[in-house]
Structures are given as C-alpha cells and as structure tokens.
Amino acid sequence: MKYEPKEELKERIKNLLWEEAEAFWDFCKRPLPNVIRCNTLKISCKDLKKKLEEKWNVLQPYELHPEIMIIESELKSGELGKALEHQLGYYYVQELASMQAPIALQPKPHEKVLDLCAAPGSKTTQIAALMKNKGLIIANDIKIERIRALNSNLERCGCTNVIITKMRGNILCKKLAKKEFFFDKILVDAPCSGEGTIRFDCSVLRMWNLDMIKRLSGLQKKLLASAVSCLKSGGFLVYSTCTFSPEENEEVVQFALDNFPLELVDFELPLKARPGLVEWQGKKFSPEMRKCKRIWPQDNNTEGFFIAKLIKK
Amino acid sequence: MKIEFLSKKQKKEIKKMLLENYGIRIDMVYNLIKTGKNKIRFFTGEISEKELRMLNSLIKIESIGIPFLNLEKGPRLAFDAATLFGKMATKNFLELNKEQALRWMRGESIESEEEKERFLIIKYKGYTLGTGKIYKKKLLNFVPKERRTDLIDS
Ligand SMILES: C[S@@+](CC[C@H](N)C(=O)[O-])C[C@H]1O[C@@H](n2cnc3c(N)ncnc32)[C@H](O)[C@@H]1O
Numbered sequence: 001m002k003y004e005p006k007e008e009l010k011e012r013i014k015n016l017l018w019e020e021a022e023a024f025w026d027f028c029k030r031p032l033p034n035v036i037r038c039n040t041l042k043i044s045c046k047d048l049k050k051k052l053e054e055k056w057n058v059l060q061p062y063e064l065h066p067e068i069m070i071i072e073s074e075l076k077s078g079e080l081g082k083a084l085e086h087q088l089g090y091y092y093v094q095e096l097a098s099m100q101a102p103i104a105l106q107p108k109p110h111e112k113v114l115d116l117c118a119a120p121g122s123k124t125t126q127i128a129a130l131m132k133n134k135g136l137i138i139a140n141d142i143k144i145e146r147i148r149a150l151n152s153n154l155e156r157c158g159c160t161n162v163i164i165t166k167m168r169g170n171i172l173c174k175k176l177a178k179k180e181f182f183f184d185k186i187l188v189d190a191p192c193s194g195e196g197t198i199r200f201d202c203s204v205l206r207m208w209n210l211d212m213i214k215r216l217s218g219l220q221k222k223l224l225a226s227a228v229s230c231l232k233s234g235g236f237l238v239y240s241t242c243t244f245s246p247e248e249n250e251e252v253v254q255f256a257l258d259n260f261p262l263e264l265v266d267f268e269l270p271l272k273a274r275p276g277l278v279e280w281q282g283k284k285f286s287p288e289m290r291k292c293k294r295i296w297p298q299d300n301n302t303e304g305f306f307i308a309k310l311i312k313k
Numbered sequence: 314m315k316i317e318f319l320s321k322k323q324k325k326e327i328k329k330m331l332l333e334n335y336g337i338r339i340d341m342v343y344n345l346i347k348t349g350k351n352k353i354r355f356f357t358g359e360i361s362e363k364e365l366r367m368l369n370s371l372i373k374i375e376s377i378g379i380p381f382l383n384l385e386k387g388p389r390l391a392f393d394a395a396t397l398f399g400k401m402a403t404k405n406f407l408e409l410n411k412e413q414a415l416r417w418m419r420g421e422s423i424e425s426e427e428e429k430e431r432f433l434i435i436k437y438k439g440y441t442l443g444t445g446k447i448y449k450k451k452l453l454n455f456v457p458k459e460r461r462t463d464l465i466d467s
Binding site for chain 2: 041079083088110136137155159162163166176
C-alpha cells in the first residue's frame with residue numbers, strides 16, 4: 001500500500017476484529033476482483049454472458065443473482081470501462097459489496113423511491129433495473145461533478161424513470177415532506193470516511209482522522225433523520241456506508257431508533273455478513289442492532305460495507 | 314429546468330414516425346418531455362404532470378428521464394435511446410462490418426454508397442450503435458464522445 005494506516009485506525013480495527021485484524025490488513029493489500037452487474041434494462045444476463053464469454057472468462061457465483069458477474073481474465077487497465085458492451089449500457093462496473101444495499105432495499109416496479117445520496121449512480125441504476133423502469137426514483141446529490149457522472153450513467157444504462165435533483169439531502173427531504181410527497185422506499189447511502197474502500201483507493205488512509213468521523217456522524221444523523229420524515233408509514237429505509245467506524249454506523253442507527261418511529265428489520269444477502277455491534281467503547285446499543293450487517297473484505301473478497309434496514313411504524 | 318409534457322397529439326406523431334421510419338413500437342407507459350427548443354426526453358416515471366410541476370417549482374430538478382429525440386435537422390434518435398430501443402428496428406437500419414464498426418465507435422464518419430438523405434439506425438453483430446445520417450455519400454457520425462471506444466472486440 002502506498003499509504004500506511006494511522007496507529008489510531010489500526011487500534012480501532014483491532015478492537016473490531018481482534019485476532020482477525022491482521023487478515024484484514026493483508027486483504028487490504030490485495031487487488032479487488034473485476035465485478036460487473038448486468039444491466040437487465042438493456043440485455044438479459046444470459047445474452048450478456050454469451051457475448052462476454054467470447055473474450056473473457058465469466059463467472060456467475062450467485063444463483064439467485066445472475067446479474068452479478070466476475071471477470072476472471074487478466075484485463076488491461078481501463079478495459080472494463082471502455083469495452084463496447086459497457087459503452088452500450090449492458091453492464092455497470094460495480095463493487096460487489098456496493099450491490100448489497102439495493103438488494104437489501106428490494107425496490108419493486110411502481111414504487112416511489114428516494115436515493116438521497118445517489119451520485120455517481122451505481123445503486124440508482126441498480127434500483128431502476130429492479131423496478132424495471134416503472135414507478136419513480138428521485139436521485140439526489142449535492143456535488144455537480146458527481147451529478148454529471150450520475151446523469152451519464154443513467155442515460156447509458158437506459159434508466160428512464162429517474163428525476164435527478166441537486167440539493168442538500170436534509171433540505172430536499174424537508175421540502176418534500178412539507179408537500180406530503182412520501183416514498184415507499186428510501187436509500188441513504190451516506191457520505192462516509194470510506195474505511196471500507198482502502199482496497200480500491202488507499203489514499204483514504206491519509207485523509208482518515210477522528211474529527212472527520214465525528215463530523216460525518218453528525219451529517220449522517222441529519223440525513224437519516226430528514227429521510228424518515230418523507231418515508232411512508234410501513235415504508236422501508238436502507239442506511240448504508242462503506243466504512244467500519246461504529247460512530248458512522250450503529251451510532252447513527254441508534255440515534256434514529258431513539259428519536260423516530262422506526263424498527264430494524266432482518267434481511268438476506270447473497271454475501272456472508274456479520275451482525276451489527278451492540279457495544280462500542282463502553283457505549284451500549286440496542287440488542288436489535290444485530291440485525292444490521294457488516295460486510296468485511298476478508299469474508300467475501302470485497303470492499304467493506306455496513307447496511308441497516310429499517311421500517312417506519 | 315424547463316419541463317413541458319408533449320401533448321397527446323405531438324406524442325402520437327412521434328410514435329407514428331418511429332413506427333413508419335424504423336418499425337419501432339415502444340410498449341411501455343411513457344411521457345415525452347420537452348426540455349429545450351429541439352430536445353425531447355423519454356420518461357417512464359410515474360408522476361402526474363401536475364405533481365411534476367409542483368416538484369419543479371419546489372426543488373432543483375437537474376434532469377428527467379433520458380435524451381430521446383433531437384428535432385433539429387431531425388428527428389434523430391439519441392444514442393442511448395437507440396441502444397435501448399434500436400433492436401426492435403425492422404427498417405432503415407444499416408449493418409456495419411467489423412472495420413466500419415471500429416471506425417464508427419471511434420467517432421468517424423464513413424463513406425457510403427447510399428444517396429438518399431436520411432437517418433439510419435446503425436447495427437453491428439446484434440449490437441445497436443446509435444444512429445447516423447446519410448448525407449452526400451457519407452454516413453455522418455453522432456456517437457457522443459463519452460460513448461466512443463476502440464475496444465469493440467478483443
Ligand atoms: C457514498 S457516496 C454515494 C454513492 C452512490 N450511492 C453510488 O452508489 O454510486 C455519497 C454521496 O453523498 C453526497 N453528499 C454529501 N453530502 C451530501 C448531502 N448533504 N446531501 C446529499 N448528498 C450528499 C456526495 O456528493 C456523494 O456523492
């Protein structure tokens with residue numbers, strides 16, 4: 001790795017993983033596998049696999065999710081993102097762990113879905129595919145350059161049921177709630193410290209510090225709280241991050257449970273995941289927190305992720 | 314942004330054009346939305362025009378649906394719409410050979426024997442590669458920069 005983790009981070013990971021911490025850091029040095037998601041809005045998984053097999057070795061490791069494909073062949077740098085099938089929107093290059101949040105959300109055709117922090121649209125395009133372009137998605141972000149990428153990805157993938165907005169997530173939700181514009185499902189894929197993405201880009205190690213985590217935790221609570229205000233009762237919300245720090249995960253979920261009519265729900269994923277924490281640095285969380293899922297790189301050869309699924313009573 | 318639903322009549326005309334020109338019949342519930350003078354977007358979001366207007370005055374809408382038709386010197390089917398609907402085309406399409414497809418996806422215009430000025434859907438080995446225009450014995454290229462590539466076969 002180009003950057004070494006700070007002692008403080010090493011200590012925290014040790015407190016999360018104990019004897020496995022070393023295996024985790026070893027995994028962080030390994031390159032990620034090449035994973036793509038077939039865009040079923042444009043081509044069937046069977047047809048895409050057939051086309052790609054003319055040039056690459058393609059695995060479909062998850063029976064229930066044929067859209068997830070691993071390319072085993074040696075690829076030139078940038079090849080996945082430049083291949084013709086990519087340019088035509090037949091697939092999206094997406095990390096396996098990141099695919100799990102929409103799988104947990106289970107959006108259906110004809111539902112109304114809010115993707116509050118959407119850019120560059122890995123999950124929005126996946127949600128549109130699960131909805132078969134039917135229903136409505138509002139995909140929001142605040143950064144204009146990232147919104148450009150989101151827009152381009154939605155166009156390339158033929159996601160036709162999406163409206164893109166550019167606002168602070170909490171302000172957007174307040175405005176929508178005031179007009180009683182409510183959603184069946186909401187994804188809050190929050191901005192986070194990115195500890196789970198070290199394998200992809202180890203520069204997060206250089207930026208990492210506790211102040212940032214505290215600041216992000218505050219923002220995450222604000223985003224989650226506002227999202228609840230425009231969720232229908234009986235509606236589902238998935239809160240996810242690509243980080244391990246409990247301040248950005250369980251602590252945020254605990255804050256939501258304490259202040260809003262929410263309950264954690266169980267959900268299934270094709271990946272191995274570990275339960276959410278019930279305690280961190282002396283702070284106790286609800287025993288229900290075990291329903292959250294922590295995805296560790298060493299468990300499935302992925303990046304790291306945290307997912308909580310909540311229902312509004 | 315300015316958002317205007319096309320009227321039933323305008324939509325009908327466009328449907329008829331797609332069917333007559335290309336044999337394309339889109340069997341989805343959709344709306345056509347005008348966002349600029351000559352730009353029409355394709356949108357399947359389930360929301361009424363009234364609600365959409367309310368949204369548009371309330372929040373900052375950056376984009377809606379995907380580009381569909383460009384009416385300037387058109388109607389020309391946008392690249393990403395052609396790759397979504399083009400496989401249904403039964404007429405006015407042109408099949409390229411490998412060498413032509415390579416040049417096409419690099420963004421080059423290609424010599425053509427055809428004379429009649431018109432738009433064609435471009436195909437290669439079962440892929441749809443957007444639309445081109447026959448003009449003065451050339452097939453003019455409209456592949457957007459972002460979609461161009463050298464990698465059409467391994
Ligand atoms: C983890 S990324 C989202 C990744 C995206 N969901 C995907 O799957 O491609 C978090 C996003 O939140 C956006 N963001 C940061 N602060 C925000 C805020 N206050 N409101 C809305 N979005 C925000 C960032 O610009 C960033 O694009």
